[in-house]
Amino acid sequence: xxxxxxxxxxxxxxxxxxxxxxxxxxxxxxxxxxxxxxxxxxxxxxxxxxxxxxxxxxxxxxxxxxxxxxxxxxxxxxxxxxxxxxxxxxxxxxxxxxxxxxxxxxxxxxxxx
Numbered sequence: 001x002x003x004x005x006x007x008x009x010x011x012x013x014x015x016x017x018x019x020x021x022x023x024x025x026x027x028x029x030x031x032x033x034x035x036x037x038x039x040x041x042x043x044x045x046x047x048x049x050x051x052x053x054x055x056x057x058x059x060x061x062x063x064x065x066x067x068x069x070x071x072x073x074x075x076x077x078x079x080x081x082x083x084x085x086x087x088x089x090x091x092x093x094x095x096x097x098x099x100x101x102x103x104x105x106x107x108x109x110x111x112x113x
Contacts, residue, residue: 002048003048003049003050003051003052003053004052004055006035006038006044006048006049006052007035007049007052007053007056010031010032010034010035010038011027011028011031012031013030013031013034014026014027014028014029014030014031014032014033014034015027015028015030015031017030017034018030035049
């Protein structure tokens, strides 16, 4: 029970900090970074949150059900815009691959040269 409290406290703190910075960064991300920091610094022991984390990961599929239903409800809109969706997916995937390859080559040449 203590582990769930720690996870929820980090989540709430992250959401509060996100509101303070006008939502520039998601509260969920800030909360995860806060929990990670607490774990790395030894403030929170991994054993404390292990049980709650296993439970949340085990039930994570249930959290995606509303999004799946939303996609089925939006089927018409998706099909009306399928060309734009496919083009955006292909272009962004290609862009990520090129960028990661370029950064890798840049960093690799600095380390080997």
